[in-house]
Amino acid sequence: MDQRKKIAIVGGGIAGSSVALYLAKTGLDITLFEKEKTLVSGPPMCHLHAGGNLYREIDDKQCKMLLKQSIELLRFYPYAIDFRPTVIATPTIDESSANELLPRLQMLQTEYDKLIQEDQNNKVLGESSEYFKLYSKENVLVLREKECVKQPKTLDEWMIPVSKNIELDKIKYPLIIVQEYGLNVFRISASVTLRLKTQSNVTLKNGIKVTDIKKYENSFKVTCDDSDNETIENFDYLINAAGFRSGEIDDMLGIKRDRLVEFKAAYVTKCEKYEGLWPEVIFHGKRGTPQGMAQFTPYPDGYFQLHGMTKDVTLFDKGLVRSNALSAQPKLDDIFIKKIDQGWSFSATQSRTLAAIEHMAQYIPAFKNAKVASKPLYGAQQIPGDDAELRASEVSFEGERYARCEIVKASSILTMADAIVKRLIQLDFIDEKYYKQRDFSTAKQSKKTQIDHYAEQICKAREYPISLAYVNNSY
Known part of the structure; x- marks a missing residue:
C-alpha cells in the first residue's frame, strides 16, 4: 500500500x-x-428528496434508493438539514388523483421502518409511523380554526399555516404531509x-x-x-x-x-404577512405546461424560495441540451453561460421572480403581495445518458x-x-x-x-x- x-x-x-x-x-x-x-x-438545492415524492414519474426503485441515500446524507451533513416536513397537494386542474401517491408512501414507510430496524441511527425522519399523514377537507377546516404555533412539534401543528392560507377549493383531497426535509446549500x-x-x-x-x-x-x-x-x-x-x-x-x-445539461433557477422572495414556521408546500403539475409544479420553500424571517416547473419560471427555452458526436459537453446557449458566469440582469430577475410569485399566488392568494428579495438561485445540472x-x-x-x-x-x-x-x-x-x-x-x-x-x-x-x-x- x-x-x-x-x-x-x-x-x-x-x-x-x-x-x-x-x-x-x-x-x-x-x-x-x-x-x-x-x-x-x-444549481439550487432546497429539498432532501427522502423518498422522491416530488417526482410522480420515477419508479419505486429510484424512490427506495433516494430514501436510503437521503438518510445517509442527513447523517453526513447534520447541520445542513432543515427539519420541517413537506405538504403535497394535487390541484383540481391536475389530471391525477390525490390518492395516487398512497401506494408509494406506504412502500416507503415500510422501507423506512426496515432501515431503522437495521440501524437505529437511521431514525432521522421521525418515527416511521409518522412518515406521512393524510388530511381530508374536513380535517383541514378544523385546523383552520386553530392558532399558528411558534415552534411546531406535530404534523398537525405544521399543517395549520397551510390550512389557513391555501385555496381549499383549488386542490383535491386528501392533502399529504410527508417527512421530506429541507436541504440548505x-x-x-x-x-x-x-x-x-x-x-x-x-x-x-x-x-x-x-x-x-x-x-x-x-x-x-x-x-x-x-x-x-x-x-x-x-x-x-x-x-x-x-x-x-x-x-x-x-x-x-x-x-x-452521452449526457444532458439543464439550466434551472429558483427565486428568492419575501412576504411579511407570514409569521411563524411553514412546512414546504408542493402543488403537483405537469412539467413544462402553465400548470407545472409549484414549490414553496420557507426560510426564516419571511423569505421563501419558489420553483415553478413552467417555461416562465424555472424552465427555460433551450435550457435542456444534449451532447453530440463531436463533444461530450452539451452546449448551453450563451445567454445561460452569461447568467452562470456573470449573474442576472435586474430586468430578468424581476420578470422571472414576479412570474414565480404569480404562479404561487393561484394557490396561496395572499402571496401575491410578496416582493423580489434578491437575485435568483441558479445554475446548470448534468444528467448522465439521455433520460x-x-x-x-x-x-x-x-x-x-x-x-x-x-x-x-x-x-x-x-x-x-x-x-x-x-x-x-x-x-x-x-x-x-x-x-x-x-x-x-x-x-x-x-x-x-x-x-x-x-x-x-x-x-x-x-x-x-x-x-x-x-x-x-x-x-
Whole structure:
C-alpha cells in the first residue's frame, strides 16, 4: 500500500467536495480544484428528496434508493438539514388523483421502518409511523380554526399555516404531509469547507481553473491557472466532479460520453404577512405546461424560495441540451453561460421572480403581495445518458484511473464515494477497510455556531439575504 498516492478532484460542488471529505480519512494526498471562490456553489438545492415524492414519474426503485441515500446524507451533513416536513397537494386542474401517491408512501414507510430496524441511527425522519399523514377537507377546516404555533412539534401543528392560507377549493383531497426535509446549500458549503480545512492531507485550490489535462499510462498531468501563473502537477488518479462542465474534462481527455445539461433557477422572495414556521408546500403539475409544479420553500424571517416547473419560471427555452458526436459537453446557449458566469440582469430577475410569485399566488392568494428579495438561485445540472427524468445516479468510470461523479440529486454522494473507493482498493491505493465505511462520528466536529457564522459569510459573498443561512432545527 502506498498511502501517498495523489488524487485530483476537479470541481468543488457537493459531489467533488463531499468525495474529498470522504476520501480524506484514507490518508491519500488529495487536491480539490474549484474555479469559484467558495465550495458548493452550483444549481439550487432546497429539498432532501427522502423518498422522491416530488417526482410522480420515477419508479419505486429510484424512490427506495433516494430514501436510503437521503438518510445517509442527513447523517453526513447534520447541520445542513432543515427539519420541517413537506405538504403535497394535487390541484383540481391536475389530471391525477390525490390518492395516487398512497401506494408509494406506504412502500416507503415500510422501507423506512426496515432501515431503522437495521440501524437505529437511521431514525432521522421521525418515527416511521409518522412518515406521512393524510388530511381530508374536513380535517383541514378544523385546523383552520386553530392558532399558528411558534415552534411546531406535530404534523398537525405544521399543517395549520397551510390550512389557513391555501385555496381549499383549488386542490383535491386528501392533502399529504410527508417527512421530506429541507436541504440548505449555504450550510452544506460551510459544513464541508470547515471540515476539509481540518484535513492535513487535503489541499483546497479555490478560485483556480483547470485549463488542460493529459493522460499518461498510469498518471494525469493537470494544468491550471493560479493567479495568472500556469502550474502543472502530476496525479495518480483523476475524479471529474466538474458538474455541468464535466464534458469539458472528457473532451480534454478525448473521451465520449452521452449526457444532458439543464439550466434551472429558483427565486428568492419575501412576504411579511407570514409569521411563524411553514412546512414546504408542493402543488403537483405537469412539467413544462402553465400548470407545472409549484414549490414553496420557507426560510426564516419571511423569505421563501419558489420553483415553478413552467417555461416562465424555472424552465427555460433551450435550457435542456444534449451532447453530440463531436463533444461530450452539451452546449448551453450563451445567454445561460452569461447568467452562470456573470449573474442576472435586474430586468430578468424581476420578470422571472414576479412570474414565480404569480404562479404561487393561484394557490396561496395572499402571496401575491410578496416582493423580489434578491437575485435568483441558479445554475446548470448534468444528467448522465439521455433520460431527463433520471433522479438516482452516482458515478461512471473510464479505464482504471478516471472516475466521473454524475449525481443528479445530492443524496447520492455517499453511494458515489463508495464506488470510487472500491476502484481505489482494486488499485491497491487504499485498504479494503474503507469500503462502504459509514462512520458519521466526525460529522458534528464543527460546532453549529461555527457553521451559522460561516454560512452567513457565504450568503453575503454570494449576495443573498443572510436569513438563507439558517434552518429550523427544533423539530
